[in-house]
Amino acid sequence: MNIVIYNEYRHERTEPACAEVYPNGIHAVLADFLKKGIDCNIKTFCIDDVNEKMTDEVLNDTDVILWWGHMAHNEVTDETAKRVADHVNKGMGAIFLHSGHHSKPFRLLMGTAPNLSWTHNGFKEIIWTIDTTHPVAQGIPPYFELPMEEVYGEPFDIPAPDALVFIGWYSSGHVFRSGCAFKRGRGKIFYFQPGHETYPTYKNETVQKVILNAVNWVNPAIEKGQVNSGIDVEPIIK
Amino acid sequence: MNIVIYNEYRHERTEPACAEVYPNGIHAVLADFLKKGIDCNIKTFCIDDVNEKMTDEVLNDTDVILWWGHMAHNEVTDETAKRVADHVNKGMGAIFLHSGHHSKPFRLLMGTAPNLSWTHNGFKEIIWTIDTTHPVAQGIPPYFELPMEEVYGEPFDIPAPDALVFIGWYSSGHVFRSGCAFKRGRGKIFYFQPGHETYPTYKNETVQKVILNAVNWVNPAIEKGQVNSGIDVEPIIK
Amino acid sequence: MNIVIYNEYRHERTEPACAEVYPNGIHAVLADFLKKGIDCNIKTFCIDDVNEKMTDEVLNDTDVILWWGHMAHNEVTDETAKRVADHVNKGMGAIFLHSGHHSKPFRLLMGTAPNLSWTHNGFKEIIWTIDTTHPVAQGIPPYFELPMEEVYGEPFDIPAPDALVFIGWYSSGHVFRSGCAFKRGRGKIFYFQPGHETYPTYKNETVQKVILNAVNWVNPAIEKGQVNSGIDVEPIIK
């Protein structure tokens, strides 16, 4: 499987609280457990090189893209965003993590603003499995706890997901649709809420299992290509 | 109710076959039956003035927009398209007609390519009501016939609609999901397939009734605004 | 509008803790605010008379049924349950409250076991509005608090709702899809989780507003009848 990780990599290089948790970048931790769990090749991009280096050729050969971004969404060009969205429509799987809800590609694929409520401080989170037979939920317990996460609160401005896999409970009193599955064209998309940059969320084994499941689920099962090339056709019945 | 009709108005002024059916433009026929069926104010735009004249102020006061476009989708600027999509997200209802499936605003709201199959020649169409309790289907018979329509064939590259209201049967042997309802943010969207520019489809009384129902259904029932302003919030439980 | 309230009325007559909160039965409180909020006629049944008295004639003239049951689900006959489900399929709206998730009619309409997790003790609940444009959510704040409710926990064994309107947060750490909308045949159904018999939940004004909205939403908008009578038809094209 060919995987691309886009991690902004701005926080880790400018904020000590984040560098402490992810000294080599969030992408290093993601790549590490992805390699252990799946037979894959991983290409990594960050805000410095995504616009020039994450080309059509690269995405043509990509099965799954993981996307983490936060403070530099606007530095991803519209062209790059459209390139990602087009490849998802043709079958490339996509996993948007945490603040990736505001990324340009996710906005394009959703057709909404993807706004949500959020808190400055961290709170305890309990993630509940709602759709226990969904492939992304396999081997995940009925609930699991994250000692500290940034609260994301409803209403989350997304189209109704094709499947609601997880709901998050926060000790702040908020709830959130923390695991949502969508399909756009031939591509499958999974949005997974946990992952604030100053908490070691991606080192949590259950979070890693969810992401591994998601990668396997969004991995295209059929040849990539447009759902319909849009050309004119002959009548079947003359 | 404040309604905006965007009709490209290119075919009617360049092709005799179209001018013959719609001498004053498709928008004239639409406006005529809309005025008879609903107490409304109608503003009309075409490709010549939509980019400059259909401003934020206009859309702020607009309850429903109807969109018919075909050969000049690319002449609608990205900025205009985004303006429409943003207003839909805030609650403005939208009805996309026929070749409007390839319009920039519809593409933005769907997050897919909206491609479909099509034929050069016209065939007989029978439109079947699938969701008989849907507001758009009220007063519409179990099926109705259009003697001649351009065939649109599956697979139609859209996200699964929130509601499938009509399916079209064509004498060419094709089928199509001819009436699809979606919600994006606070806005409701209805895509209705019939309406090739050289057939008098919009003069058909049942087609008119469907569009009137759709206008009433997408008309915002609550104050417009974003689903979530996205600002930070205080915890409920300290 | 013609409304039927089925309230089991067993707890109120056998348990002091419940009788204290609902001395005249849960149905008395429901009927009281329904009458104030809607121009309606209300018929009430309880476990003693529902099987004999809630006949086809009664349901033929009923627009909306509200159902609260808990310890006597099995005393409702299969025949009564089927009668209710058939009338919902023909257009009668139905609102299932709290432990009504295990009622025979709700089981028939869902096609699943409707099991869920629950606690013996009460906890604080915060109900969040997820689908802010849904008719049932109109005039309901972004969240509202119930000081004490019985916890219902996921996974809730229901088919994916047509619309997820509310999610409940409990101070016990649980979450639940507390407001779910479904359509079966011509009938609309709303499941609303709050309402444990020893807490004054149905005296809460926001809970009352939700139920009033739900009654107005499930109220049939079209003539009642089967979606399809199932008889043979003639071909349209010979």
Added chain:
Amino acid sequence: MNIVIYNEYRHERTEPACAEVYPNGIHAVLADFLKKGIDCNIKTFCIDDVNEKMTDEVLNDTDVILWWGHMAHNEVTDETAKRVADHVNKGMGAIFLHSGHHSKPFRLLMGTAPNLSWTHNGFKEIIWTIDTTHPVAQGIPPYFELPMEEVYGEPFDIPAPDALVFIGWYSSGHVFRSGCAFKRGRGKIFYFQPGHETYPTYKNETVQKVILNAVNWVNPAIEKGQVNSGIDVEPIIK
């Protein structure tokens, strides 16, 4: 994989037109291509023995059930029907074929009447693939033709399917949602419309491929069991 085929086997033994096409019963043809396409054990039941012989023990060990019935739906006991529905809720996959839409188990799982329109005579059918990435659609062409099938017409009184995989076109002018996927509890269900008893539909290779795909898709991927056992739980947060 353990497969159960329930085929009524009444028509084949009482009507020459059917016996001619399926001399050893529809189940013989189904079992034949299932065995060739999947490594499986097949148990077969018909109306004569399903009520006594298709026990809980049998269904406990069954991964997938295929169901074809038509003139003897009422001879299947309510008990048998409930047994099937309960096992589907626990994870057993189910494929309902053609007139199986009126079977008792399918009615229980849908919660509607499953009525549809139908014709006495046969017409040509073209089955179109709508959801090209659905597992049941893998390797199926964009459309395929059945020279003669009984027309099933909309509106089909089912809940909105979780996925609409195929739509049928008939030369009579009708359309139908011919391939619908549902989930109830842990079980996946596929309804496939073709299969009138006097046409050799189940000998068609593409029809066989669809059914093989469906069997593989509804085959439970996880351990069977209830989504929620419904017992009381302890709070996570004290």
